[in-house]
Amino acid sequence: MSPLVELVAATKRFPTARGGLHTALRDVTLSVEPGEFVALVGPTGCGKSTTLSLVSGLQPASSGEVRVKGRPVTAIPDGVGYMFQTDAMLPWRNVLGNVAAGPLWRGANRRDARDRARELIARVGLSGFESYYLHQLSGGMRKRVALAQTLMIEPEILLMDEPFSALDVQTRALMQHELLRLWTGSGAAVLFVTHDLEEAIALADRVVVMTASPARVKDVFAIGLPRPRDVEELRVTDGFIAIYKQIWRSLSAEVDIARQEQKEAGRVA
């Protein structure tokens, strides 16, 4: 059986302002199996979001192959949910209206969409807040709305691009916990981009370390920590600390390279 998500020697080049080409990804080979949680970590600007945009069909690969459910990605594939760092909530709609919006745009029956939205609002812990608007919600509550919006399509694949990075430490831990709770048993595969190595280890089955730009896959680490996981308790266990040190050795070398390159670019500019 083919993996749910598969990149084979995927390369992405972007045109630069000076008329040249910038290689953001080079020969990235990566797969995600059904139900698997994979985290991508790498230095700032290395190409993590670009990897997600190839899988989501938002950007075509310049060369190589990108397949979802065994088929080449040419447009946004069915069954893919996307959650970004920024909120995707419409300020003029309340929580219920926002969560129901996606299926309504796709022509779903109004009552069915709203019933399902209510169900999901309850699942993310926001019962009673259906009529609230964006400005009446905390950062964590907005993330819950975003999760409910994404789950409305019952995604087989969840692409998450630093979804919790704007949150304070406590709310972030709470949302990580909520994500694991909602993901467990859903059967969905997750491809999760983060700057935060602790977050990657706490959540994922595998952590993929990407190189400094252009991004390649440097190392892949299997996270054998047992589930269910308590993301806060886990961080102080010997197993967590041991795998953290191992991955950090790989990642920190790339962070140093990226910093050095930035310094040199600054000197040239």
Ligand SMILES: Nc1ncnc2c1ncn2[C@@H]1O[C@H](COP(=O)(O)OP(=O)(O)OP(=O)(O)O)[C@@H](O)[C@H]1O
């Ligand atoms: N649409 C685009 N057009 C031109 N260049 C782009 C485009 N999207 C990304 N890039 C460039 O590709 C490189 C990788 O960007 P990307 O956003 O994928 O990195 P990242 O690892 O997700 O960054 P961060 O860690 O800061 O979120 C960067 O140099 C970026 O400027």
